[in-house]
Amino acid sequence: MKKYLKTMLAGLALVVPMTLPSMAQTLRWSSAGDVISYDPNAQVDSFTQSVHHMVFDPLVRRNKDLALEPALATSWEVIAPNRWRFKLRQGVKFHEGQSFNADDVVATIQRQIDPGARNRENLSAVIGVEKVDEYTVDLILSGPYPLLLNDLAAIYMMSKPWMEEHNALKPGNTSTGVTTYANNHANGTGPFKLVSYEPDSRSVFAVNEEWWDKPQHNLKSVEFRPIASDATRVAALLSGELDMIAPVPLQDIDRVSNTAGFKVVENPSLRVIFLGFNWRPELHATPGKPNPLLDVKVRQALWHAVDLATIQKRLMRGKSRTTGMLVAPPVTGYDEGIDAPLPYDIAKAKALLAEAGYPDGFKVGLACSNDRYIADEQICLAIASMWAKIGVQADVGVESKTTYFPRMDKGELDIYMLGWASLPPMDGYSVLQALLATNDGTFGGSNSNGLSIPKIDELTRLASTELDQNKRVGLLKEAFTIAHDQALYLPLHQQPVAWAMSDKVDMPQFPDEYVRPWFAHMK
Amino acid sequence: MIRIISMRLFQAILVMIAVTAVAFIMFRFVGDPVATMVREGASQAEKDALRATLGLDKPILMQFVEFAGRVLGGDLGTSFRYQQPVAELLMSRLPATLELVLVATVMSLALGIPLGVLCALKPTGIMSRIIQSATLVGISMPTFVTGLLLILIFAVNLRWLPSSGRGELVNLGGWQTGFLTISGLKAMILPSVTLALFQLTLIMRLVRSEMIDVLSSDYIRFAFARGLPRSYIYGRLALRNTLMPVVTVTGLQIGQLIAFAIVTETVFQWPGMGLLFTNAVGYPDIPVLAAYLLFVGFLFVMINMVVDILYTFIDPRLRTK
Numbered sequence: 001m002k003k004y005l006k007t008m009l010a011g012l013a014l015v016v017p018m019t020l021p022s023m024a025q026t027l028r029w030s031s032a033g034d035v036i037s038y039d040p041n042a043q044v045d046s047f048t049q050s051v052h053h054m055v056f057d058p059l060v061r062r063n064k065d066l067a068l069e070p071a072l073a074t075s076w077e078v079i080a081p082n083r084w085r086f087k088l089r090q091g092v093k094f095h096e097g098q099s100f101n102a103d104d105v106v107a108t109i110q111r112q113i114d115p116g117a118r119n120r121e122n123l124s125a126v127i128g129v130e131k132v133d134e135y136t137v138d139l140i141l142s143g144p145y146p147l148l149l150n151d152l153a154a155i156y157m158m159s160k161p162w163m164e165e166h167n168a169l170k171p172g173n174t175s176t177g178v179t180t181y182a183n184n185h186a187n188g189t190g191p192f193k194l195v196s197y198e199p200d201s202r203s204v205f206a207v208n209e210e211w212w213d214k215p216q217h218n219l220k221s222v223e224f225r226p227i228a229s230d231a232t233r234v235a236a237l238l239s240g241e242l243d244m245i246a247p248v249p250l251q252d253i254d255r256v257s258n259t260a261g262f263k264v265v266e267n268p269s270l271r272v273i274f275l276g277f278n279w280r281p282e283l284h285a286t287p288g289k290p291n292p293l294l295d296v297k298v299r300q301a302l303w304h305a306v307d308l309a310t311i312q313k314r315l316m317r318g319k320s321r322t323t324g325m326l327v328a329p330p331v332t333g334y335d336e337g338i339d340a341p342l343p344y345d346i347a348k349a350k351a352l353l354a355e356a357g358y359p360d361g362f363k364v365g366l367a368c369s370n371d372r373y374i375a376d377e378q379i380c381l382a383i384a385s386m387w388a389k390i391g392v393q394a395d396v397g398v399e400s401k402t403t404y405f406p407r408m409d410k411g412e413l414d415i416y417m418l419g420w421a422s423l424p425p426m427d428g429y430s431v432l433q434a435l436l437a438t439n440d441g442t443f444g445g446s447n448s449n450g451l452s453i454p455k456i457d458e459l460t461r462l463a464s465t466e467l468d469q470n471k472r473v474g475l476l477k478e479a480f481t482i483a484h485d486q487a488l489y490l491p492l493h494q495q496p497v498a499w500a501m502s503d504k505v506d507m508p509q510f511p512d513e514y515v516r517p518w519f520a521h522m523k
Numbered sequence: 524m525i526r527i528i529s530m531r532l533f534q535a536i537l538v539m540i541a542v543t544a545v546a547f548i549m550f551r552f553v554g555d556p557v558a559t560m561v562r563e564g565a566s567q568a569e570k571d572a573l574r575a576t577l578g579l580d581k582p583i584l585m586q587f588v589e590f591a592g593r594v595l596g597g598d599l600g601t602s603f604r605y606q607q608p609v610a611e612l613l614m615s616r617l618p619a620t621l622e623l624v625l626v627a628t629v630m631s632l633a634l635g636i637p638l639g640v641l642c643a644l645k646p647t648g649i650m651s652r653i654i655q656s657a658t659l660v661g662i663s664m665p666t667f668v669t670g671l672l673l674i675l676i677f678a679v680n681l682r683w684l685p686s687s688g689r690g691e692l693v694n695l696g697g698w699q700t701g702f703l704t705i706s707g708l709k710a711m712i713l714p715s716v717t718l719a720l721f722q723l724t725l726i727m728r729l730v731r732s733e734m735i736d737v738l739s740s741d742y743i744r745f746a747f748a749r750g751l752p753r754s755y756i757y758g759r760l761a762l763r764n765t766l767m768p769v770v771t772v773t774g775l776q777i778g779q780l781i782a783f784a785i786v787t788e789t790v791f792q793w794p795g796m797g798l799l800f801t802n803a804v805g806y807p808d809i810p811v812l813a814a815y816l817l818f819v820g821f822l823f824v825m826i827n828m829v830v831d832i833l834y835t836f837i838d839p840r841l842r843t844k
Binding site for chain 1: 556557558559560562563564565567568569570604606607674675678679682685687688689692790791792794799801802805806
C-alpha cells in the first residue's frame with residue numbers, strides 16, 4: 001500500500017507543473033456576477049452595460065472625470081425643442097470592418113426604441129430618428145428633454161449590415177425570452193474586441209488596433225472571469241490567477257492589502273444609502289393609531305438620534321462618506337450647502353419627540369436587506385439600538401433582497417433602507433423623478449409608500465423639460481432643500497467601492513463603479 | 524409483474540406532480556424577480572408592464588396550471604436571466620457536472636475500496652486507525668470548508684492548481700470536455716477531490732464493515748480451513764460479496780452527486796448545473812429553479828424506480844404480494 005501511495009504522489013507531481021507565468025499586458029479581472037448578454041438592448045443590468053462599454057462606443061461618453069464628451073458624435077445642436085441634430089465621426093470602423101455611418105445610428109436607435117427592447121426606457125424621451133446625410137442624424141423627441149446626452153452615454157452603437165446579416169435588427173429581451181445572434185456575439189467600434197464568451201466562465205477581449213481614439217492604456221488583451229464565491233475570488237487574486245477583483249469583499253480588505261504585491265483601492269461610490277419612511281395614515285407596526293412619522297419633528301428626531309460617525313467609523317471601517325443629501329458630489333444637483341446631516345444629539349431628539357407628542361417614543365418597523373448593500377444588516381441593527389435611546393422601539397426585519405424589494409415596492413414596510421446611485425444619467429433628476437415625486441404611474445416609481453409633496457411634484461415637472469442647465473439645476477436644488485428641511489428621507493452615507501489588484505496594475509477607480517480597462521496600465 | 528411495474532410508474536407520476544407543486548409554491552417565497560430586473564428609476568407603469576410580460580400578475584393557481592401545461596408539453600420555459608430556453612441551458616451545463624461527478628466517483632471507488640479492505644484486514648493496526656480518524660474529518664467537515672482549505676493550500680500557497688473554473692475546453696460535438704487539455708485536467712483536481720471526499724469515506728466505511736462481516740462468516744472460515752491462498756480468499760471470495768451493497772450505494776450516490784454538487788460548484792465557480800442553480804436563486808430566475816427541481820425530482824424518481832423494479836426481479840419474495 002505504501003508503495004502505491006508513493007507512486008501516486010509522484011504521479012501527481014508530474015501532472016502539476018508550476019503555474020505558467022502571466023502573459024504580459026493581459027488584464028485578468030473578476031467580479032461576482034457575469035455579463036448577462038452581449039445584446040445591449042436585452043437587459044438593464046448596470047454591470048453588464050459597463051462591460052459592454054469595452055466593446056461598444058456611444059455617441060457621447062464619460063471621460064476620466066465622468067464629464068460628458070464627444071465619442072461617435074463630434075458635435076450636436078438643438079434645432080427645435082424636440083429635434084436634436086448630431087454630426088457623426090468619420091472614418092470609424094467596426095471590429096468586423098464595416099464603416100460607421102448614419103445608417104448604423106438609425107438602426108441602433110430604432111432597435112433601442114423598439115417596444116420589444118428590454119431597456120426601451122433608457123431612452124424614453126426619443127420617439128424617432130432620421131438620417132439627414134451620410135454623417136448627420138436627427139433624433140426626434142416627444143418634447144423638450146434636458147438629459148438626452150446623459151441617456152445617450154449608455155446607448156451603444158451597433159452595425160446595421162452586421163445586424164442584417166445575422167437577423168438581429170430586432171432587439172433581444174431577457175423578460176420575453178427573445179434571443180438573437182447579438183446575445184453571444186458583439187461587433188462594436190470600441191477599444192476592445194470580444195473574442196469569446198462562455199457564460200459563467202469567461203469573456204476574452206483583444207485590443208482593437210484600429211480604434212478611432214488614441215488609446216490611453218497599454219493592454220494587449222483583457223480576460224474577464226466571473227467568480228460568485230467571495231472567498232474563491234480573493235483566493236484567485238492572491239494565487240496570481242487574476243490581476244484584479246472588483247469588488248473585494250469588505251472582510252478581506254485588510255488581508256489583501258497586507259499581502260505583499262497587492263493593493264486595495266477604495267473610494268466613496270455614487271450610491272447613497274438612506275432610510276425611507278411610511279407616509280400612510282397608520283404604521284404597519286401599530287394599526288389603528290395615527291402614524292407618528294407624518295410629523296416632521298419625529299423624522300428630525302430620528303435623524304438626530306442616528307450616530308452617523310459611529311456607523312462610519314465602526315461598520316464602514318472609515319471608508320464611507322457620511323452625507324446629508326440623496327445624491328453624491330459628482331451628481332448634478334449636489335450642493336454642499338444642503339449636504340449637512342442633522343448632528344447627533346440625543347437631548348435634541350428627545351425634545352423634538354416630546355414636542356411632537358411622543359415623549360415616551362413609539363413602536364415602528366425597520367426593514368433591511370442583508371445581501372444588497374455593504375453591511376446593510378449591521379447598519380439596521382445599529383440604528384435600532386441608537387433609536388432605543390430615545391424610546392423608539394424599532395422592530396428590525398431583515399431578509400434577502402429577492403423578497404425585501406418586492407415588499408418595499410408594495411409599501412409593506414414602515415422604515416426601510418434603500419440605496420440610490422442616480423445611474424446611468426448621473427443627474428439629480430433621477431432622485432426627483434423616482435423617489436421624491438408622487439407615485440402616479442409615470443413619476444415616483446420607487447416612492448411606494450405614499451410620499452406626496454405638491455411643491456416637489458411641480459419642481460419635478462418643471463425640471464423634466466427645462467433645457468437651460470442653470471435654471472434646471474436650480475430646480476433640482478430647490479427640491480433637495482425641501483427634502484432636507486422636511487427630512488423626507490434620512491440619508492446615511494455613500495458606501496465605498498473597493499477593488500483589489502496586483503501592484504502591476506494601475507487602474508483608475510470611478511464612483512459609478514464601472515471598470516474602465518481602457519484607462520488601465522500594466523507593468 | 525406488469526401490474527407491479529405500472530403501480531411503480533403511477534407512484535412515480537404522483538411524486539413528480541407533488542414535486543412540481545412544491546417547486547412552484549416555493550417560488551412565492553424566493554421573491555419577485557421584477558425588482559432585480561428593472562432599471563433604477565423605473566416608473567410604476569414600467570414595473571407593472573414587466574410583471575405582466577413575465578405572467579406574474581396572474582393568480583397563483585393560474586400560473587401553476589400554465590406552468591404544468593407547458594412542462595407536459597416539454598417546454599420548461601425561458602430563463603429570465605439568460606434569455607435562453609431552460610432546457611437548452613440545463614443541457615449546456617450538464618457536461619461540466621457529469622465530468623466532475625464521474626471523476627469524483629472513480630476517485631472515491633479507486634481509493635475507498637482498497638482503504639476499506641485494508642482497514643478490515645487489520646482493524647487494530649496503526650495504519651487503519653490513522654485512515655479511520657482521517658476519514659472522520661472528511662465526513663464531518665462541510666464541503667465548502669474542505670473546498671476553501673484546498674484552494675488555500677494548493678492555489679494560494681503552493682500555486683500548483685487553479686482556484687476556480689474549468690480551464691481550457693475542447694468541443695466534441697456539442698460536449699465541452701475538460702479531459703483533453705492540461706489546464707482542463709488541472710482545474711478538475713481540486714473540485715473533484717472536494718466532491719469525492721464524502722463519498723470516499725462512505726465507501727471506505729461500508730467496505731470495511733461489510734468485509735469484517737464477511738470475513739467472520741462460515742464459508743470464509745472453511746476456505747481458510749481448506750488451506751486456500753490468502754489472496755484468493757480476500758480478493759475473490761470475500762471482496763466480491765462485499766461489493767454488492769457498494770454497487771447499490773454508489774448508484775444512488777451518483778444521483779446525489781449530480782443533484783447536489785451545488786456547493787462544490789459554487790466554491791470553485793465550476794460552470795455546471797449546480798452553479799446555474801445558485802445563481803438562479805439570487806436572481807431569482809424562477810424558470811431555471813423550477814426546471815432544476817423537476818430535473819432532480821425526475822432523476823431520483825427514475826433511480827428509485829429502476830432499483831425497485833430490479834429488486835422484484837432479484838428477490839422473488841417481493842413478487843408474491
